[in-house]
Amino acid sequence: MSQSADVVIVGGGVIGLCVALSIAQRSRLSVTILEKGLATGEGSTGASSAVCRFRYSKQEMVELARDGIAGYQNWADYLKCSSPLGKYQRHGNVWLGLNRHAYEGEVERLGKLGVRASYLDDAALSELYPALNRCVRRPKFETGEAHVCRGGGRHLLEFDSGYMEPGDVLVDLVNACRAHGVTIRFRSEATVIKQSGGTVKGLGLADGDRITTGVIVNAAGPWCGRLMLAAGIDNPWPLLPTRVQIVQIDRPDGLEGNIPICADPASGIYFRPARDGHQIIVGSLLEKDEREHITNPDSFLRLADDKFIREKLFALERRIGKIDYSKTIRSYSGLYTINKADVHPVIGPTPLSGFYVANGFSGHGFKLAPAIGRLLAAQITSKSLPGDPQIEPEFLAFDRAPFRIETNSVLA
Ligand SMILES: Cc1cc2nc3c(=O)[nH]c(=O)nc-3n(C[C@H](O)[C@H](O)[C@H](O)COP(=O)(O)OP(=O)(O)OC[C@H]3O[C@@H](n4cnc5c(N)ncnc54)[C@H](O)[C@@H]3O)c2cc1C
Structure with a gap:
């Protein structure tokens, strides 16, 4: 079967879902999420402790944590949905x-x-x-x-630190994405990235299906390296x-x-x-x-x-x-x-035109996700909305230099 979408997001974890929702909320682009599992939560997100805290060594990371957590604190508004399951548990x-x-x-x-x-x-x-x-x-x-x-x-x-139940967050995001017209395909593993002249043209799936698209987002969590290999990208980051x-x-x-x-x-x-x-x-x-x-x-x-x-x-x-x-x-x-280069994620476009990454979040991706969704959606659609993170997109860009950091642990 052959289909098409303006944007295909590979990975239905918290990052992929937030990116999809943010694109759908600000544009008329058709968005498809491919998730190889039978449901969401089979990757990092399902096991996440989902602690939402603010203190990071880099100012931009504090801002992203603040903006991400604001999404959870105002969850119904973030989703544009009146009765979500997820509730922000503020414990300090x-x-x-x-x-x-x-x-x-x-x-x-x-x-x-x-x-x-x-x-x-x-x-x-x-x-x-x-x-x-x-x-x-x-x-x-x-x-x-x-x-x-x-x-x-x-x-x-x-x-104002707290946590969310990750399972509730994923259910809410799936529902909100669908309500905004996003197509979510489970049991759909992306295995081939089609390109021509340095530009993304589409994907091939493990079951033989094909999707024509000009934009792919790698939100494949721990599997992200496989997708970069499939895209033939020269990846300098040890993820x-x-x-x-x-x-x-x-x-x-x-x-x-x-x-x-x-x-x-x-x-x-x-x-x-x-x-x-x-x-x-x-x-x-x-x-x-x-x-x-x-x-x-x-x-x-x-x-x-x-x-x-x-x-x-x-x-x-x-x-x-x-x-x-x-x-x-x-x-x-x-x-x-x-x-492993600097325990910070890489987010944004890559040398393959139309191929975006949102990878390498260590133990921080849950709290950041609502902000990352908005950050990447603004880059892909060239449209900003109130509430979008104000950090420079270059800060976590794929072609940035590694940061010099004091600790390589989860406390970075
Ligand atoms: C034990 C643990 C504790 C954590 N604690 C915290 C915390 O306290 N606070 C915090 O902020 N963060 C925490 N994190 C980190 C956070 O959970 C992750 O950074 C975040 O969930 C990453 O989300 P993701 O969507 O990128 O990845 P994932 O949730 O892994 O989603 C990726 C999805 O992509 C799918 N996929 C992969 N390849 C393909 C393909 N080729 N085709 C189709 N689908 C594909 C996978 O099936 C998966 O569902 C923790 C993580 C763990 C494991």
Whole structure:
């Protein structure tokens, strides 16, 4: 079967869906999404912790996070739909400090970018979140030995951080895309990129179908490298699908007060409440836990390793007190795509005219997605709307130079 579309988006994860919706909301272009899975959520998005926090080292990334999170905070308006499933769960994000000078200047820097934040000393932290231990010392993972806790850190609270349930977001985006006339084809894997004279002409699908188009967006998440190969693009970016592990437990009985979203550099973990506060999700902040690069994104271990589970629960227990190990402990792994050159994504046109990329989001693509959708839609349609990100598109462009960065971890 042969069809045509003005724009074909390869990948029905949160990025592809947001790009499609934003194009459909601002133009009359016909848009088709190709998703090789039976449903959305089979890639990174389905496993995402979906933490929406603002603090990044680069100003432009703070702006993109702010604009992306604004999309979730005003979700019905973003979708142009009156009753979405997804609801932004605002819990605040606490960055625990390692000393009394921690996060120097950050409240002011974030404030200038429209992000509300405040410093907390130990007393303020305990008043807001009594369950959190204020200790600044690293747990002895190697031995599991107890240590004498020491406080005295300065902590940073981002008031408006939160999370969304990724499954709800995907359902809402599929519905909104369809309501805006976007065609979504499941079980449709793009395998061939047709081109002539350096310009995109169409795609071939695994089932033999063909689609004629002048614009293709690579939103294939961990599979993005395959599509670039199919396009024959000279890709300078090492975009590596990487296995990332998560542990999920029931909230221990007797825990006092709210658990915020928490970044805990001393213990190397982050955690957040889940399922209306009845559960807690724990992940890693450490670069050492982001080194398992996967050659075939269709085949990787979906559970977390025992060692990972033990280590992260030990770290969490030190932070929130006794965990009930008799209750069910769930674990899973997902893939995200790390740009090994500088852990920042690449977004925009490529040397193959009509072929756009939105790839390499590491652990940040969920919060950024509503903003990335608008950023790329503005580039593809040459039409801007109020609410579009104001960063220069060159900032994350495919032909940019790699950034010099201090850390290669998820905290970059
Ligand atoms: C464990 C984990 C925790 C995370 N935590 C956070 C967090 O707290 N905050 C945050 O902001 N981000 C987080 N992320 C990152 C975030 O989830 C990702 O950056 C984001 O989901 C990427 O979305 P995507 O649409 O690019 O990719 P995906 O969701 O992977 O979507 C790509 C889709 O493309 C499809 N596809 C691939 N190739 C083809 C093809 N050839 N033809 C058709 N379809 C194709 C795939 O089936 C897939 O559905 C986390 C990720 C993981 C794995």
